[in-house]
Amino acid sequence: MSTPVPARANAPERYYNYAYLDEQTKRMIRRSILKALAIPGYQVPFGSREMPVPYGWGTGGIQLTAAIIGPDDVYKCIDQGADDTTNAVSIRRFFANVADVATTEDTGEATIIQTRHRIPEKPLKAGQVLIYQVPQPEPLRGLEARETETRAMHAYEEYGLQYVSLYENISAYGRIAATAGYPVMVEERYLMSPSPIPKFDNPKMAQNEAVMLFGAGREKRIYAVPPFTRVRSLDFEDYPFETQTWEETCALCGAKDSYLDEVILDDAGDKMFVCSDSHHCAERRAAGHVGPMAGHTLDQDAALQEPAQ
Amino acid sequence: MNAIPGRIAPAPLLSVEGLTKWYGHVLGCRDVAFDLRPGEVLGIVGESGSGKTTLLNCISGKLTPTSGEVRFDTRRFGLTDIYRLSEPDRRRMQREEWGFVHQNPRDGLRMRVSGGANVAEPLMNLGARHYGKMRQSTIDWLDRVELDTRRIDDKPRNFSGGMQQRIQVARNLIHGPRLVFMDEPTGGLDVSVQARLLDLLRELVRDLGLAVIIVTHDMAVARLMADRLMVMKGGEVVETGLTDQVLDDPQHPYTQLLVSSVLQI
Numbered sequence: 352m353s354t355p356v357p358a359r360a361n362a363p364e365r366y367y368n369y370a371y372l373d374e375q376t377k378r379m380i381r382r383s384i385l386k387a388l389a390i391p392g393y394q395v396p397f398g399s400r401e402m403p404v405p406y407g408w409g410t411g412g413i414q415l416t417a418a419i420i421g422p423d424d425v426y427k428c429i430d431q432g433a434d435d436t437t438n439a440v441s442i443r444r445f446f447a448n449v450a451d452v453a454t455t456e457d458t459g460e461a462t463i464i465q466t467r468h469r470i471p472e473k474p475l476k477a478g479q480v481l482i483y484q485v486p487q488p489e490p491l492r493g494l495e496a497r498e499t500e501t502r503a504m505h506a507y508e509e510y511g512l513q514y515v516s517l518y519e520n521i522s523a524y525g526r527i528a529a530t531a532g533y534p535v536m537v538e539e540r541y542l543m544s545p546s547p548i549p550k551f552d553n554p555k556m557a558q559n560e561a562v563m564l565f566g567a568g569r570e571k572r573i574y575a576v577p578p579f580t581r582v583r584s585l586d587f588e589d590y591p592f593e594t595q596t597w598e599e600t601c602a603l604c605g606a607k608d609s610y611l612d613e614v615i616l617d618d619a620g621d622k623m624f625v626c627s628d629s630h631h632c633a634e635r636r637a638a639g640h641v642g643p644m645a646g647h648t649l650d651q652d653a654a655l656q657e658p659a660q
Numbered sequence: 661m662n663a664i665p666g667r668i669a670p671a672p673l674l675s676v677e678g679l680t681k682w683y684g685h686v687l688g689c690r691d692v693a694f695d696l697r698p699g700e701v702l703g704i705v706g707e708s709g710s711g712k713t714t715l716l717n718c719i720s721g722k723l724t725p726t727s728g729e730v731r732f733d734t735r736r737f738g739l740t741d742i743y744r745l746s747e748p749d750r751r752r753m754q755r756e757e758w759g760f761v762h763q764n765p766r767d768g769l770r771m772r773v774s775g776g777a778n779v780a781e782p783l784m785n786l787g788a789r790h791y792g793k794m795r796q797s798t799i800d801w802l803d804r805v806e807l808d809t810r811r812i813d814d815k816p817r818n819f820s821g822g823m824q825q826r827i828q829v830a831r832n833l834i835h836g837p838r839l840v841f842m843d844e845p846t847g848g849l850d851v852s853v854q855a856r857l858l859d860l861l862r863e864l865v866r867d868l869g870l871a872v873i874i875v876t877h878d879m880a881v882a883r884l885m886a887d888r889l890m891v892m893k894g895g896e897v898v899e900t901g902l903t904d905q906v907l908d909d910p911q912h913p914y915t916q917l918l919v920s921s922v923l924q925i
């Protein structure tokens with residue numbers, strides 16, 4: 352029995368237009384992307400559409416992907432660095448379905464990578480596009496509620512206010528304790544929110560070879576960092592920018608230089624640290640790297656026999 | 661004023677001419693003109709609705725007047741009509757050379773960040789990027805406005821009304837402005853707190869040689885703070901002169917009414 356070949360996404364009998372959005376919408380989004388690339392870090396308003404997922408689940412990123420994807424692309428989608436989380440799986444399946452693209456978990460192989468909360472560990476190359484899902488594109492919003500005022504501040508490059516949040520951090524914690532969504536200056540002109548990626552990833556944005564696009568669906572803004580752009584994380588002269596470091600290594604692959612997630616193992620306080628980038632970790636393990644907790648095969652019978660609490 | 665013969669009066673810091681503001685067909689203020697010299701304190705008094713706040717907003721660049729000029733002796737452009745400056749230049753000039761103390765500290769402070777950060781913000785707006793130095797000058801200023809420096813990291817909401825007003829004063833003086841606007845700075849405070857705050861303001865203004873434009877409906881505040889007074893009624897200036905002269909020997913019937921209606925104990 353042969354499986355019936357599904358009609359191509361742009362075939363007339365298909366219910367959806369290719370890549371879900373209609374052509375006029377994709378055109379509008381592409382124009383916004385071009386403008387965003389022309390003015391690095393500037394937030395370009397666009398007519399965000401209703402998407403088949405709720406706001407906050409990546410509607411901005413999905414619209415960006417839909418606007419630039421083509422049948423030859425190879426698509427990867429990660430959430431907190433992992434390829435196998437619910438949201439990443441369903442968005443990846445969505446584009447496999449509506450855009451007929453090949454999907455992958457391999458960072459090096461992908462042409463379009465949609466991400467939430469991470470930049471992959473493997474350095475990106477020219478020709479790749481990294482698409483960020485952004486909940487709040489305005490880095491100044493927490494301190495200045497008026498949109499008219501924040502627009503004027505961007506227009507006139509009045510960014511003193513952003514330092515107030517860093518000042519607050521130091522006075523409260525003795526160091527700049529902000530860890531995610533750490534504000535950056537793009538080409539020494541526009542202040543930009545890097546989306547809630549850990550500040551560990553901030554240095555990767557500077558002089559990156561890949562195109563980085565940011566989409567905020569609810570806030571209806573697109574912004575971009577073109578390849579080889581200066582990106583500087585804000586800091587004080589006496590409190591320079593620092594990234595997170597760990598004393599532990601990845602429990603599975605032994606990586607010392609990747610971003611680690613802390614996983615609680617039981618009620619006794621046991622925990623492990625693992626790479627948040629699941630593909631990076633898998634690749635290292637395949638290459639023979641072994642972490643302190645690797646190599647245990649799961650005893651399925653024992654797990655099943657364990658009495659339910 | 662007793663002009664010393666042969667001594668040239670300093671050039672005006674602020675020069676207002678023919679300032680008129682109409683809200684549609686409703687008059688805000690009409691044909692106001694005055695000069696303010698460096699270090700001078702000008703009081704604007706009058707009843708509610710007399711156009712005091714309209715006038716202050718027009719002068720301080722918050723409200724574009726219908727006609728007339730507001731010329732300020734800016735450091736970068738000299739004596740210029742502030743409404744002829746481009747918006748970024750005007751905003752920069754306001755940040756660098758002016759302060760504005762609101763009646764309600766909630767309008768002048770960021771309630772979500774600590775008192776210390778509120779005081780240090782003007783420094784950051786002017787490009788200071790050294791935390792330690794800013795921290796030190798914040799502490800110095802909190803001390804100067806007689807606040808407990810150990811409470812530097814408390815949020816404004818945890819301070820009393822009078823203390824919030826002191827934070828606001830420190831925030832508006834830390835960057836060394838040349839002109840400070842005050843809109844009823846002691847309104848809404850109880851009498852003893854008001855007296856102490858006035859004392860402090862007077863001292864700071866004298867020490868720093870600030871020029872101040874203070875709007876108030878309180879004759880006692882005007883008497884204590886101002887060198888010169890402008891009395892407004894129905895959007896027009898009805899009388900101007902030295903404070904003591906206006907209050908002790910009011911000429912205009914409205915000023916006479918205003919002075920005589922101050923409650924005595």
